[in-house]
Amino acid sequence: MSQSPIELKGSSFTLSVVHLHSAQPEVIHQALQEKLEQAPAFLKNAPVVINVAALTGDADWKKIQQAVVSAGFRVVGISGCKDEQQKRALSLTGLPLLSEGRVKRALAEPPAPVPVIPDNAPAKTRIVSTPVRSGQQIYARNSDLIVTSSVSAGAELIADGNIHIYGMMRGRALAGAAGDTNCQIFCTHLGAELVSIAGQYWLSDQIPSNYFGQAARLRLQDNVLTVQPLY
DSSP, X not given: OOOOSOOOOOOOOOOEEEEOSOXXXXXXHHHHHHHHHHSHHHHTTOEEEEEOTTXXXXXXXXXXXXXXXXXXOEEEEEEOOOSHHHHHHHHTTTXXXXXXXXXXXXXXXXXXXXXXXXXXXXXXXXXXXXXXXXXXXXXXXXXXXXXXXXXXXXOEEEESSOEEEEEEEOSEEEESTTSXXXXXXXXXXXXOSXXXXXXXXXXXXXXXXXXXXXXXXXXXXXXXXXXXXXX
């Protein structure tokens, strides 16, 4: 018997989720563009899921979808539908309706507030001494980022420079977000959902298993992401 030309296998992927708190397409577009400017090397054309759990009433779903796409993202699905009427309206977009068990738990526990650093502040290393919780994003513009505590699954660290994590790392770490290929990630307990340097990334299942839970150093060599022991 000849081999089938395809294989259908189950798998898992790490996707960013856009939680909408406004149904105005122009507001959504502007907010997403600002996010894209923070990490263009990683976020441009990134696949995203739109979560509509916080929206009530009618909305122009087609225009909302267009607002997300025109901002530079690729929509792969919708999540957070609350009732059948909303599901029927969203089905007209042609996008699949997805479920997010872990994201729903994150919504029930709002992320801790993150200190805002003015754009005109002098560049220096940003130090975070508290745990980074699921759903929280830390961005170090034009500087390195040091986290002295743990980083939960669903949390995201972004830095234009290097990233140092001195606790358990279960979230995402994106170093060299502005495109600097010399940046590195230093981690004492590697268990990340995603690691990225200047747009080159690994999902959790691509990280060599013998480095999980270990102290590791990630960097680019000939534009290829590599990992080695930290000590």
